[in-house]
Amino acid sequence: MAEFLLSPPLLLMLGSVVLAATPRNVLPRTVLRALLLALPIYSLWRFWGLEFGDYAQFELFGQTLTLVRIDPLSRIFVVIFHLAALIGTIYSFYVRDNFQPLVGVFYAGSALGVVLAGDLWSLFLFWEVAAVSSALLVWVRRSGRAAGAGLRYLGMQMVSGVLLLAGIVLLRHEVGGAPGWAEFRNLTDFLEDGGLGFSNLAATLIFLAFGLKAAFPLLHSWLIDAYPESTPAGAVFLSAFTTKFAIYALARAFPGQSELIWIGALMTAFPIFFAVIENDLRRVLAYSMTNQLGFMVVGIGIGTELAINGAVAHAFADILFKGLLFMAMGAVLYRVGHVNGSDLGGLYKSMPITTGLCIIGAASISAFPLFSAFATKSLIMSAAVYKEYFWLWLVLLFASAGVFHHAGIKIPFFAFFHHDSGIRCKEAPRSMIVAMVLAAAASMAIGLFPLAGMWFGTANPFYELLPYPVHYEVYTTTHVITQSQLLFFSALAFATLMRTGLYPPELRSVNLDADWLYRRVGLRIWDGVATAFTATHRTGYAVAGRLAAVALETAQRHLGPQGFLGRSWLTASMALWVAVLLAAYLVVFYWRLG
Amino acid sequence: MAQHDHGKHGGRSYWLDKKANVAKVFYALILIDVLWLAADFLYKKKAEFDAWGGWADGGFGFYPVYGFVGAFLLVLAAKQMRRVLMRSEDYYERRRGGGSST
Numbered sequence: 286m287a288e289f290l291l292s293p294p295l296l297l298m299l300g301s302v303v304l305a306a307t308p309r310n311v312l313p314r315t316v317l318r319a320l321l322l323a324l325p326i327y328s329l330w331r332f333w334g335l336e337f338g339d340y341a342q343f344e345l346f347g348q349t350l351t352l353v354r355i356d357p358l359s360r361i362f363v364v365i366f367h368l369a370a371l372i373g374t375i376y377s378f379y380v381r382d383n384f385q386p387l388v389g390v391f392y393a394g395s396a397l398g399v400v401l402a403g404d405l406w407s408l409f410l411f412w413e414v415a416a417v418s419s420a421l422l423v424w425v426r427r428s429g430r431a432a433g434a435g436l437r438y439l440g441m442q443m444v445s446g447v448l449l450l451a452g453i454v455l456l457r458h459e460v461g462g463a464p465g466w467a468e469f470r471n472l473t474d475f476l477e478d479g480g481l482g483f484s485n486l487a488a489t490l491i492f493l494a495f496g497l498k499a500a501f502p503l504l505h506s507w508l509i510d511a512y513p514e515s516t517p518a519g520a521v522f523l524s525a526f527t528t529k530f531a532i533y534a535l536a537r538a539f540p541g542q543s544e545l546i547w548i549g550a551l552m553t554a555f556p557i558f559f560a561v562i563e564n565d566l567r568r569v570l571a572y573s574m575t576n577q578l579g580f581m582v583v584g585i586g587i588g589t590e591l592a593i594n595g596a597v598a599h600a601f602a603d604i605l606f607k608g609l610l611f612m613a614m615g616a617v618l619y620r621v622g623h624v625n626g627s628d629l630g631g632l633y634k635s636m637p638i639t640t641g642l643c644i645i646g647a648a649s650i651s652a653f654p655l656f657s658a659f660a661t662k663s664l665i666m667s668a669a670v671y672k673e674y675f676w677l678w679l680v681l682l683f684a685s686a687g688v689f690h691h692a693g694i695k696i697p698f699f700a701f702f703h704h705d706s707g708i709r710c711k712e713a714p715r716s717m718i719v720a721m722v723l724a725a726a727a728s729m730a731i732g733l734f735p736l737a738g739m740w741f742g743t744a745n746p747f748y749e750l751l752p753y754p755v756h757y758e759v760y761t762t763t764h765v766i767t768q769s770q771l772l773f774f775s776a777l778a779f780a781t782l783m784r785t786g787l788y789p790p791e792l793r794s795v796n797l798d799a800d801w802l803y804r805r806v807g808l809r810i811w812d813g814v815a816t817a818f819t820a821t822h823r824t825g826y827a828v829a830g831r832l833a834a835v836a837l838e839t840a841q842r843h844l845g846p847q848g849f850l851g852r853s854w855l856t857a858s859m860a861l862w863v864a865v866l867l868a869a870y871l872v873v874f875y876w877r878l879g
Numbered sequence: 880m881a882q883h884d885h886g887k888h889g890g891r892s893y894w895l896d897k898k899a900n901v902a903k904v905f906y907a908l909i910l911i912d913v914l915w916l917a918a919d920f921l922y923k924k925k926a927e928f929d930a931w932g933g934w935a936d937g938g939f940g941f942y943p944v945y946g947f948v949g950a951f952l953l954v955l956a957a958k959q960m961r962r963v964l965m966r967s968e969d970y971y972e973r974r975r976g977g978g979s980s981t
Contacts, residue, residue, distance in 0.1 A: 430972075561957035562965070634893060670927045675935070678928070686949045702895070762922050767942045770915045774946035777912050780905050782954050789958040795971065796964040804971055 292341045292353045293328045293363060294401060294411060297370065297394030300324045305387045314383065321374055321386050325393070329367040339403055348467060351403025357752040358597070362400040362533050364750060365601045366393055368727070369525035369608060376612055376720035377518035379619065379713075385425055389522040392418040396526035400533050405453045405467045408534070412449055412494075416442035419527055422519035423511045431514040437800070438511035441504075442527075445497040452490030459487050472538040483542060492539060498531035499582060500575045502551045506800035508575065509559075513567040517615025517717075520567060524574060524611045525604045532581045532600050541588025549586055550680045552579025557687035559798065564791050566624040566696055567614045570607065573650065573692040576684060577603045583681065584665040587672055590753035595664025598751055602649070602657040602731055609646035609724040610696060613639050616713035616721075617700055624700070626791035631705030639713045640701040642721040649728040651693035651772060652685060654765045657731035660747075663759055663768075686775040693772075694779050699791055735759040916943050 289295055301324070304317055312320075337360075341352035355363075370393035374386040395418055398411030416439065423435035453467070460466050460479050468475075472491065473483050481488070497504045512523050539545065553576050560572035577599070584596030616639045617632065618624045633640040645656070652658035662685070669678045713721070734745040739760055748755040782788040797805075843850045894900050919939050926937025934941055 557953060558957045558960055561954055562961050633895075634891075670936070673928070675928050675930045679935075682945060683949045683953075686946045687953050690950045690953060705896070763924050766915070766918045766922070767924075767936075770918070770942040771946040773908070773912050773915050774943040775950040777908055778947045778950035778954070780908055782951065784905060787958075788954060789961065792961075792965070793968050794961075794965045795968060796961070797966060798964075 289341045289343075289352065291328075291331060292401070293332050293367070294352065294394045294398030295341075296328045296331075297324055297397060298391050298414075299394075301387045301391040301394065305383075314381070317383060318378060318386075321383070321390060322371065324390055325367045325370040325374070329364065332363055332367070342403075345406075348406060349404070349464075350407050352398070352407055353401045354403030354469075355401070358533070358537060359400050361597055361601060361750045361752065362529070363397060365529075365604050366397050366400065366526065369393065369522075369604050372608060372720045372723050373518065373522045373525065375723070376521050376615070376717055378716035379518070385422070385516065385518045385522075388418060388421050388425070389518070392422065392522060392526060396530050399530040402469055405456070405469050408469050409446070409449055409453060413446045415527060415530070416446060419523055422522055423515045425519050426514060426516045428514070434511045434514040437804070438507050441497065441507035445494045448490050448497065449494035452487050452492075452494060455487035455490060459485060469537060471540060473540075473542055483539075483544075492542075495531050495534045495538065496548070498527055499535060500528055500531075500552070500578050501548055501582075502555060503799045505552070505556075505575050506798050509568060509571045509798055510800050512571045512574075513565050517612070517619050520611045520615060521608055521720075524570075524607050528574065528578055529600045529604060532578065532585070532596065535582065536585045536593060536596060540585055540593055543586060545582050545586025546674070546677060547586075549579045549582030549584075550677055552576065552582055553684035554579070554680055554687075557684060557691055559796060560687075560691035560695070562789060562796055564626050564794060566626055566629075566700055567611065567618070569626075569691055569696060570610050570614060573610075573688060574603075574607055576688055576692075577607065577650070579684065580662055580665050580681065583677070584668065587665075587668045587674075589668050589672065591664055591671070591757065592668035594751045594753050594755060595661060595666075595668055598661035598664060598747070599658065601747075601750075602661040602728065605724045605728045605731070606646045606649035606657055609642065609721055609728060610650065610692065612717060612721045612724065613643035613646060614696070614700065616717050619717070620710040620713065621708055625793060626695070626699035627793050629700045629706055629708065630703040631701070632708060632710070633701040634705075635708070635710045636701070636712050638718055639721070640697065642718070642725050643697050643701065645725040645728060647693040647697050649725075649732065651689035652768060653772060654760070654768060655729070655732045655736070657728040659768065660732050660735050660759050663764065664755075664757060667757065682771065686771055689772050689775050690779060694776060912943070916940060 290299065301321070304312070304320055307317075332355075335355055337355050337357070339351050339354050343350055343352075370390055373389050373393075377386040377389060392415060395411045395415040399408060399415060402408040402411060420435050420439040420442065423431055423438050425431075456472075457466060459481055460476075472488055476482055476485055476488055483489075483492075493501075493504075497507075500508045508528065512520050515523055535545065556572035556575040556579075560569045560576070563569045563572060581596040581599050581603075584592040584599065586592075614624050616636065617629065620636065621629065621632070623629075649656040649658055652662050666678065666681055666685075669681060712718070731747050734743075734747050736759075737743045738745045739758075745755075779788070842848055845851050895904075924937045926933035926935070928935050928937075932938075
């Protein structure tokens, strides 16, 4: 029993439910907060003591469900999800209400359930719990926009769930119910061994279910739509889990699937154009997240040990630096009330610490030497080079210059520098700063470990967490120089565009994206269908009414007081007619008899 | 919540408030870029790709040119995208073009 209750997913989920249900007078706020922080710490400590293998198994309807399967791929995600839960919880203490950290820790528990699931049924279960609990984090903003965005978000998450369920059921049908068919494993290999292959419908449905949560192109707009509508803390929790466990699921089930290479390449490239013209700086971060997920998807598609290591390492680093950037913008949102690039500027005077921490996040996402993405994205880039994907490499290089442009420069520049907007506010609350410092320190540590290893021969605890052994030198002369050249000349392009006035000004606006298809076109079609239905209904009603009126009029004419059938007739004529009827009856009777 | 104050911040004036200093930052960036470009003379790169005569990842100045041109064109292209994609802030709040929010 303890194995179940103390497994990371259930410990966090049940723990947060118990804490939420305990009355306030029994559990003062500070104690509740201490316990909330203790949950992920204790859970990680317990997890660390476990060997690779299967835990928390039980039989249900003839299926063996495995809630906890620890292997090198799941382990690293378990570690980062605990860290993200801890950092997000600390961050969210800026409000007195504990709803956000409670839901956040619960959501983290469901995400841990996804990455630890040993079979497809357990995966599906946590997949859905994560969908619902994360929607609460959008709604918690309690604005009209957040209500709509949360509903659309939940709808898309449910589509992913339905695709996954349909895929699992079809898979059972395709491969038969042999024991172990529902193991969560490399599905490409499994189906090929069964002579079915990736083009099999079951595989396609599961692939799309994962792809929707990993923000594949055209399936990505729920992320852009919903995350920026959440609260400062809500967005920090949201940015950490759903997309990353989708990356994990793709790495588990479809490593080396070549379709992923070009899907990922598209994901790295197209969002940066949108990010340049987007005004809401947290929405810029959402685009930037799609772009970073693209690098991970490419890595999974290449599928070599180096590439998978790169994808997983980059997911780990992204949770920290994207979390840090969301936290910095969340601090601005909290202090100023909005994060519109058009109306901000000069905030470094009021929020110097947040500015500094935001710049560390910006340097990390841009893959500057010494910062985290330099030590993670390089693995993916090199894997592309080793496999001689020239055009892919060019796209990734362009996307790297672009990410520096919109996330590395645009975010800190328009929020904290640019022209002085005249906004004067307080520095971020202490809980926000503590959380940001933790994320910044971790981001720098990831970037510095390889350098320390090179100079002092120290071990790299981060690379040791990766699923495959790392034989890769990050800090080579070529690498440091070429990356710096790329980034500094990208910065020069930005500065030149700003000074020449060619840079498009930040404008209060929205830009159409794929969600336009269902928020506008879909709505218009729905309106059209509704109008047609109303018109049909109205016409039908009118016709039926007219027919009824005619019938009534006819009846009235014949049956009314003046009508032929309504008159009072003489008894004699009645008797005559009865006699005629009887005579006719007799004639017919004898005729039939004859 | 934030206050608006277009004067000096608590009586302090900041180094970046002067336009001349912003220009200094720009020139410093140009200097840094020249130095990074010059770094290509200091070591020998090994080209992994044969494409473009090995210039792509082995030749002089590829990364600076690619970074500058890529970022420059990215912004100009995105600027043009606005013509097609940009709508007013309350675009999705206005249904059926009636101007009333739902």
